[in-house]
Amino acid sequence: MKTILITGGTGFLGSNLAIRLIKEGNRVIVVDNNYTGNMENIAEIADNPNFKFINHDICAPLKIGEPIDQIYNAACPASPPAYQGKHSITTTKTCVFGAINMLELAKEKGARILQFSTSEVYGEPLVHPQVETYRGNVNPIGIRACYDEGKRAAESLFFDYHRHEGVDIKVIRIFNTYGDKMDPKDGRVVSNFICQALRGEDITIYGDGKQTRSFCYVSDLIEVITRMMNSEAGFTGPVNCGNPGEFTMLELAQMVVDKVGGPSKLVFKPLPSDDPTQRRPDITLAKTKLGWEPKVKLSEGLDKTIAYFRTKVQEKQR
Ligand code: UDP
Numbered sequence: 001m002k003t004i005l006i007t008g009g010t011g012f013l014g015s016n017l018a019i020r021l022i023k024e025g026n027r028v029i030v031v032d033n034n035y036t037g038n039m040e041n042i043a044e045i046a047d048n049p050n051f052k053f054i055n056h057d058i059c060a061p062l063k064i065g066e067p068i069d070q071i072y073n074a075a076c077p078a079s080p081p082a083y084q085g086k087h088s089i090t091t092t093k094t095c096v097f098g099a100i101n102m103l104e105l106a107k108e109k110g111a112r113i114l115q116f117s118t119s120e121v122y123g124e125p126l127v128h129p130q131v132e133t134y135r136g137n138v139n140p141i142g143i144r145a146c147y148d149e150g151k152r153a154a155e156s157l158f159f160d161y162h163r164h165e166g167v168d169i170k171v172i173r174i175f176n177t178y179g180d181k182m183d184p185k186d187g188r189v190v191s192n193f194i195c196q197a198l199r200g201e202d203i204t205i206y207g208d209g210k211q212t213r214s215f216c217y218v219s220d221l222i223e224v225i226t227r228m229m230n231s232e233a234g235f236t237g238p239v240n241c242g243n244p245g246e247f248t249m250l251e252l253a254q255m256v257v258d259k260v261g262g263p264s265k266l267v268f269k270p271l272p273s274d275d276p277t278q279r280r281p282d283i284t285l286a287k288t289k290l291g292w293e294p295k296v297k298l299s300e301g302l303d304k305t306i307a308y309f310r311t312k313v314q315e316k317q318r
Contacts, residue, residue, distance in 0.1 A: 001050075003027040003068050005111075007058050007102060008075030010037030012182050013116065013174075016222050017072060022048050029064070033057040035090070036077045041181045058098035062105055070229055071113040073102045076151075078118075080144065080272065081187030088146040095150025096157070103161040106168070114170040114229045115158050117238060119279055120148045121173060129246075129280040132173070132238050142274040155238065162236060170228050170235075175242025175281045179218030179301060180308045184316075190215065193253055194306055197260035198313045207271030209250035214280045216243035217301035220294035227290040235289060242281035243294040255299065259306055 004021055008014040009030030014037065021028050027050045030042060034055070045051045056062055058075050076094045077083045083091040099115065106113035122130045123138030138148045161167040178190035185191075196203050224241045247255075253266055286292050296304075 001026055002070060003029070003066060004070045004072070005029045005031060005064070005068050006072045006074060007031045007098065008037060008073075008116070010034055010039055010041050011074065011078070012041070012186075013177065013218070013221065014072070014074040015041035015181050016179070016218050017074070017225060018042055018051075019045055020222055020226070022051055026050065028052070029054060029068075031056050031058065031062065032075065036079070036082055036183070038183065058101050059093045061101045064105065064109070068105070068109040068111045071102055071106050071111050072116070072225070072229065073099065073113060074116040076116070076147070078147070079186045079188050080147075083147045084143045084272070088143070091146040092150040095147070095154045099154035099157045103157060103165075103167055107161065107165050112168040112170065112229065113158075114172065114225070115154060117155050117171050117173045118147070118151045119173055119175040119240070119242065119281065120144065121152050121155065122279075123148055124274065124276050125279065128278055129244065129282040130240065131282045132240055132285055139274050143272065144274045159236070168233065170231065171238040172225060172228050172241045173238050174221065175216060175240065175279065176213045177216045177218055177221045177242070179305050181218070182305070184309060184312050189213070189249060189252065190305065191309070193256040194260070194302075194309045195313060197256050197262060197264045198306070198310060200262045200264060202265050202267040203253045203257065204269050205249055205253060205266050206269050206275065208268070209253065209266070210248050211271075211275065212246045212248050212278045212280065213252075214243055214246045215252075215298055215301070216241070216294055217296035217304070220296050224286055224290060224292045227292050231290060239285050239289065240281040240283055241286060242283065243298075244280055244283055245298055246278075246280040247298065255302060256306075259302060
């Protein structure tokens with residue numbers, strides 16, 4: 001049994017990870033301030049004797065009495081509408097102070113630490129598909145910069161703590177992910193389209209809808225995250241984690257409307273600034289070093305996600 005700490009453990013990815021690690025028989029400590037997370041996401045493990053929740057903002061240092069084997073640093077607002085508005089400064093702080101505080105904790109405990117980095121480090125990519133060696137094209141003063149530059153600074157901190165302090169680090173770059181435990185109000189494209197279709201509302205396409213994204217179902221992502229954490233010593237990454245199937249937002253909208261049915265029409269809204277035109281991971285490194293590739297196709301993952309959001313939308317209507 002390992003003792004594993006997850007920051008951001010009441011959020012979408014963190015809670016899916018916490019549930020899996022509890023089921024595998026580990027002791028799991030979730031640290032979150034529920035800024036964008038939700039206690040409902042961890043309700044099914046809250047009473048497990050191996051589970052502990054700590055309400056804490058990782059912008060402040062964290063003291064833990066017991067030994068810790070592994071830390072997953074997942075805490076950060078991750079939805080563009082969440083980080084582009086009044087939460088932008090909090091987002092940079094969480095990325096930077098959070099990384100420093102968790103790296104200090106890892107150093108003190110001799111724990112291995114894995115950073116949830118992002119495809120956003122590539123910004124508006126001029127290399128397609130994106131390989132880990134590509135250094136990206138980020139606008140440092142744009143509305144996405146708090147997240148993109150925050151995550152880039154966190155990667156830099158991870159590698160400096162590894163080089164100078166000997167901390168055992170792993171870095172993954174997560175591409176668009178969807179599935180159970182996404183917040184219906186999150187504002188990202190999959191949750192928006194599905195909830196709009198379920199409510200019979202119009203589907204909001206930003207821009208002309210020809211921009212592309214590659215969507216990974218959450219169970220595939222959690223699998224590669226745990227493989228990376230438990231990979232051979234010295235293999236730091238960064239490793240791209242995502243599904244290389246690439247779709248335009250128009251294609252995604254059509255798939256959702258076809259599956260859900262109902263009266264929804266596509267309506268066009270302005271494209272937010274710096275919204276990347278295309279995105280697709282090259283996952284050769286994850287395949288060769290971790291023996292991983294995604295199994296769940298978009299159509300199948302959407303069916304599962306529609307079923308999940310159907311219960312959420314019905315709960316709200318009751
Ligand atoms: N998008 C859209 N309609 C929505 C929400 C998002 O067309 O209701 C677009 C958004 O402009 C972007 C893509 O969908 O081009 C993915 O957006 P999301 O916020 O899910 O993630 P991102 O990859 O931009 O971080």
